[in-house]
Amino acid sequence: MPEVLGVFGGTFDPLHYGHLRLAEEACAALQLSRVIWVPSGRPPHRAAPAASAAHRLQMVRLATAANTRFVVDPAEAQSDAPSYTVDTLERLRRVHGKDQPLVLLLGADAFADLGSWHRWRELTSLAHLAVASRPQHAIDPERLPAALAALWRAHRHGEAQALGRSPAGLVIPFTITALDIAATQIRQSLESGASPRYLLPDPVVDYIRAHHLYT
Numbered sequence: 492m493p494e495v496l497g498v499f500g501g502t503f504d505p506l507h508y509g510h511l512r513l514a515e516e517a518c519a520a521l522q523l524s525r526v527i528w529v530p531s532g533r534p535p536h537r538a539a540p541a542a543s544a545a546h547r548l549q550m551v552r553l554a555t556a557a558n559t560r561f562v563v564d565p566a567e568a569q570s571d572a573p574s575y576t577v578d579t580l581e582r583l584r585r586v587h588g589k590d591q592p593l594v595l596l597l598g599a600d601a602f603a604d605l606g607s608w609h610r611w612r613e614l615t616s617l618a619h620l621a622v623a624s625r626p627q628h629a630i631d632p633e634r635l636p637a638a639l640a641a642l643w644r645a646h647r648h649g650e651a652q653a654l655g656r657s658p659a660g661l662v663i664p665f666t667i668t669a670l671d672i673a674a675t676q677i678r679q680s681l682e683s684g685a686s687p688r689y690l691l692p693d694p695v696v697d698y699i700r701a702h703h704l705y706t
């Protein structure tokens with residue numbers, strides 16, 4: 492069975508324990524050999540991040556350094572072009588070859604918004620999608636936009652073992668520990684002078700302080 496590679500994109504403005512647990516639990520639930528973290532440069536579908544791409548990339552590097560399964564892909568963060576996941580998956584597909592199983596990791600909120608992503612219908616031809624939700628909050632296709640519900644019904648698969656048998660094309664739900672942490676909340680805490688400690692790793696807190704981010 493080939494290695495299965497996870498791909499985890501996000502703004503990570505800043506990275507927090509919700510992100511780290513998603514990646515960690517994805518490794519276990521989906522039998523991933525690695526998770527490739529892809530901090531975005533210029534996310535096209537949301538407001539500009541508060542911290543620069545270079546700072547966000549550095550925070551992801553700091554937080555993931557101790558985990559040998561985590562690797563950081565700096566390409567989006569180091570590019571001036573808008574960050575489109577479809578482009579990143581095309582690039583990773585070229586690097587790793589047509590047979591490599593790739594799994595795009597998404598939180599349930601990100602999945603529900605997928606219909607607004609650039610060329611989103613092509614994503615399942617480039618990678619599997621794994622959608623993380625909290626226990627007791629499974630994805631309900633009735634509550635998804637119609638096109639996304641159709642994608643869910645057509646591609647949904649229940650078994651993580653299936654990910655290694657094909658390079659792309661499945662949509663797999665998995666549950667993760669509920670951690671109700673959001674980067675927005677952390678930025679707001681910092682703006683108001685409150686401590687974000689224990690919501691994100693200490694080296695990232697120290698980095699934010701040293702560089703006077705989000706104040």
Ligand code: ATP
Nearest residue numbers: 501502503509513597598599601670672673674675
């Ligand atoms: P913001 O508050 O700025 O919108 P965020 O904390 O939601 O940021 P993103 O960088 O937008 O973080 O998220 C990257 C990915 O991580 C998305 O797929 C999102 O669904 C997921 N994610 C974010 N927060 C959590 C969390 N607390 N638990 C699980 N997944 C999360």
